[in-house]
Amino acid sequence: MQSSLQIKNLQLFRQSELLLSLNEQVKGGEILTIMGPSGSGKSSLLNWLTGTLNNSFQANGEVWLNGENVTDYQPHLRHMGVLYQDALLFSHLTVAGNIAFAMPKGNKKQRQEKINHALEQVGLKDMGERHPDSLSGGQQARIALLRVLLSEPKAILLDEPFSKLDTQLRIDTRQLVFDQIRDHKLPAIMVTHDHSDAEATNGKVLTLAKEQGHQHVR
Numbered sequence: 344m345q346s347s348l349q350i351k352n353l354q355l356f357r358q359s360e361l362l363l364s365l366n367e368q369v370k371g372g373e374i375l376t377i378m379g380p381s382g383s384g385k386s387s388l389l390n391w392l393t394g395t396l397n398n399s400f401q402a403n404g405e406v407w408l409n410g411e412n413v414t415d416y417q418p419h420l421r422h423m424g425v426l427y428q429d430a431l432l433f434s435h436l437t438v439a440g441n442i443a444f445a446m447p448k449g450n451k452k453q454r455q456e457k458i459n460h461a462l463e464q465v466g467l468k469d470m471g472e473r474h475p476d477s478l479s480g481g482q483q484a485r486i487a488l489l490r491v492l493l494s495e496p497k498a499i500l501l502d503e504p505f506s507k508l509d510t511q512l513r514i515d516t517r518q519l520v521f522d523q524i525r526d527h528k529l530p531a532i533m534v535t536h537d538h539s540d541a542e543a544t545n546g547k548v549l550t551l552a553k554e555q556g557h558q559h560v561r
């Protein structure tokens with residue numbers, strides 16, 4: 344079965360005011376971009392998807408992952424991988440330790456082999472024993488990506504993931520992330536303020552408006 348992330352009849356309210364309403368399906372390997380002004384509800388949408396919305400919000404609607412309704416699941420049981428603006432690596436752990444931290448339990452040697460293979464794939468061969476503080480911003484971004492991918496997520500959420508990287512590094516990292524999403528055939532939703540990020544997906548772009556109910560689709 345092809346993987347997919349479905350948002351069914353979402354209506355998100357903040358203090359009884361309708362913030363957004365959405366019906367979307369993202370198939371494996373596709374990236375849906377969400378844009379819109381500050382306060383239009385982009386982060387709140389990601390929080391709803393991960394199950395971490397606080398109680399100033401009310402939501403109707405369902406989120407389905409690979410044909411399963413996960414709306415009432417605890418955040419850690421939804422298997423949504425999130426990539427943030429900051430890599431958020433643990434400084435006291437090695438690179439390999441940071442990646443292993445999020446991986447499903449299992450045979451230690453096999454896990455190590457997976458990590459080594461993944462590091463090699465993103466051009467970071469032999470960096471497993473380094474500490475994140477000794478790596479560049481771009482290298483840290485790649486480690487954050489591997490940590491998410493090797494946690495075996497069912498979908499990927501991207502929250503302004505490239506905004507702290509300089510131009511060329513931004514382009515290269517973005518390409519790597521998008522290629523990996525496509526290779527793993529994962530559905531992805533990306534929040535960004537950057538039009539070039541949106542264009543690089545070749546996918547659908549949804550622009551949330553500040554006023555309730557107004558949405559524009561490319």
Ligand SMILES: Nc1ncnc2c1ncn2[C@@H]1O[C@H](COP(=O)(O)OP(=O)(O)OP(=O)(O)O)[C@@H](O)[C@H]1O
Pocket residue numbers: 357362379380381382383384385386387388397399
């Ligand atoms: N933790 C919170 N508790 C209560 N209200 C919140 C919280 N976070 C955001 N809001 C409010 O919810 C609305 C949507 O905010 P949200 O952060 O989702 O917008 P955004 O589009 O992500 O903005 P930005 O581009 O600035 O990150 C805003 O009116 C905001 O003030």
